[in-house]
Amino acid sequence: GIQVEQSPPDLILQEGANSTLRCNFSDSVNNLQWFHQNPWGQLINLFYIPSGTKQNGRLSATTVATERYSLLYISSSQTTDSGVYFCAVERNAGGTSYGKLTFGQGTILTVHP
Amino acid sequence: DGGITQSPKYLFRKEGQNVTLSCEQNLNHDAMYWYRQDPGQGLRLIYYSQIVNDFQKGDIAEGYSVSREKKESFPLTVTSAQKNPTAFYLCASSIGRRTQHFGDGTRLSIL
Numbered sequence: 480g481i482q483v484e485q486s487p488p489d490l491i492l493q494e495g496a497n498s499t500l501r502c503n504f505s506d507s508v509n510n511l512q513w514f515h516q517n518p519w520g521q522l523i524n525l526f527y528i529p530s531g532t533k534q535n536g537r538l539s540a541t542t543v544a545t546e547r548y549s550l551l552y553i554s555s556s557q558t559t560d561s562g563v564y565f566c567a568v569e570r571n572a573g574g575t576s577y578g579k580l581t582f583g584q585g586t587i588l589t590v591h592p
Numbered sequence: 593d594g595g596i597t598q599s600p601k602y603l604f605r606k607e608g609q610n611v612t613l614s615c616e617q618n619l620n621h622d623a624m625y626w627y628r629q630d631p632g633q634g635l636r637l638i639y640y641s642q643i644v645n646d647f648q649k650g651d652i653a654e655g656y657s658v659s660r661e662k663k664e665s666f667p668l669t670v671t672s673a674q675k676n677p678t679a680f681y682l683c684a685s686s687i688g689r690r691t692q693h694f695g696d697g698t699r700l701s702i703l
Contacts, residue, residue: 480651483634510689520680522635522694565634569689577689578623578642579650582634 481506481570483583491589492556500551500586502566510569511542512580513551517562525551525564556590563587594619598683598695604703605670605677613668613698615683624666625692628652629680638681641666670700678702 482505492498502511513525526533526540528549533540537556542549553560567580596617605611617624623642627635637650641660655674660666666685670677678701684692 512692514694520697522682522684522697524691524693527691567635578625578640578686578692579637579648580625580635580692581651582627582636584634 481508481568481581483566483568483581485564485566485583485586487586488584489587489589491591494557494590494592496556496590497552497554498556498588500553500564500566500588502549502551502568502583504547504549504566504568506547507571508544508547508568509571510577510580511544511549512567513540513549514565514567515560515562516565516585522565553588556588558590558592561588561590596683596685596693596695598681598698600698601696603698603700605700606703608672610669610671611677611700613670613681613683613700615666615668615695617664617666617683617685617693617695619685619693620663621685621687621693622663623686623688624660625684625686626650626656626658626666626668627682627684629682629697635682638668 484503530544537554539552563585567582599614625640626638639658641647657669683695686692
């Protein structure tokens with residue numbers, strides 16, 4: 480199956496700092512999503528971004544599908560940004576089946592006041 | 593408000609017992625999914641369904657069963673054949689392969 484590697488595994492920041500999270504994947508994909516899991520376990524979708532660049536407030540993401548990686552940028556971090564960030568991808572296998580996401584192990588982000 | 597409702601939030605299972613986790617959505621999404629998350633790990637796909645009355649196995653389907661009789665409902669049964677069921681179970685839905693939206697999860701433990 481497809482391999483998804485996220486880095487760094489852990490990241491500790493002071494409030495106001497910027498950060499970049501990386502997701503590498505081992506095969507061609509037609510679906511890539513970034514999620515944030517808060518300390519209570521709730522999973523929130525941040526971006527659906529199989530290619531290109533998107534921005535949403537202090538967060539932005541870029542996927543370079545041809546080079547098999549995606550980056551999540553967090554600017555002016557806040558304590559509420561703490562939690563685990565997951566990248567998930569779906570291998571481009573053709574056909575009509577969809578939605579079979581493979582998740583990375585996540586990046587644990589801690590933002591201190 | 594539109595969303596995904598999972599129940600119960602906490603569930604305990606005795607040895608040899610089957611238990612069913614509920615997942616209901618009112619987002620009018622065609623596709624629904626079940627994931628398992630173990631401590632400190634990412635999510636792994638158990639089953640997924642693209643339309644009513646059809647579903648496919650994910651990566652870890654052994655010991656689990658599902659049904660999709662209604663568009664808004666996708667219950668997951670953890671059978672006695674699942675030897676290590678203690679985990680956090682998350683249900684999601686989407687329109688096609690686009691953004692997946694998640695419920696708040698069910699934590700299952702063995703008594």
